[in-house]
Amino acid sequence: MALREVVHARGHENVSATHASTFEVTSDDWLTPAGDCILAVEADRVPADFDEEFVAACRDADATITATITATTDDGDTFTQAITGRGEPDLSFESERSHVGRTSEYVDDRTVLVDADGSAADLDRDLVDALADGAAVRFELAVE
Numbered sequence: 001m002a003l004r005e006v007v008h009a010r011g012h013e014n015v016s017a018t019h020a021s022t023f024e025v026t027s028d029d030w031l032t033p034a035g036d037c038i039l040a041v042e043a044d045r046v047p048a049d050f051d052e053e054f055v056a057a058c059r060d061a062d063a064t065i066t067a068t069i070t071a072t073t074d075d076g077d078t079f080t081q082a083i084t085g086r087g088e089p090d091l092s093f094e095s096e097r098s099h100v101g102r103t104s105e106y107v108d109d110r111t112v113l114v115d116a117d118g119s120a121a122d123l124d125r126d127l128v129d130a131l132a133d134g135a136a137v138r139f140e141l142a143v144e
Helices: 052-058 125-132
Strands: 003-010 022-026 038-040 064-072 078-086 098-102 111-113 136-143
Touching: 003 022, 003 052, 022 064, 038 136, 052 136, 064 111, 064 125, 078 098, 078 125
Parallel strands: 022 038, 098 111
Antiparallel strands: 003 136, 022 098, 064 078, 064 136
């Protein structure tokens, strides 16, 4: 059975989702056009808030971690996409600011999964448009 952590955030007018190797959800309440990996702002939870059992499961190099991004517009339209990566023993989940998924094996305190099968640039453009329009975001991490 998968362990899950759910974060609620919102899109922002400067979401471009063009970064080729990462995606990010931040607790910051602002986003500049330079933040091309950021999908959502105002996250209500950060990695440091996650349950220790979830964190321990993510530290298994054989674990599969799936990040599911769901955007719901003011009109009620919903767009969902999942990106799958893996766990890593060096994941700390100590960040008090943001969650970053990476296509590489690089790890810092913000990293929540590595070897992702996609990045911000790989997201469906309808989903990205909804994020840029300020949609409500549900960011779910599941580890198996």
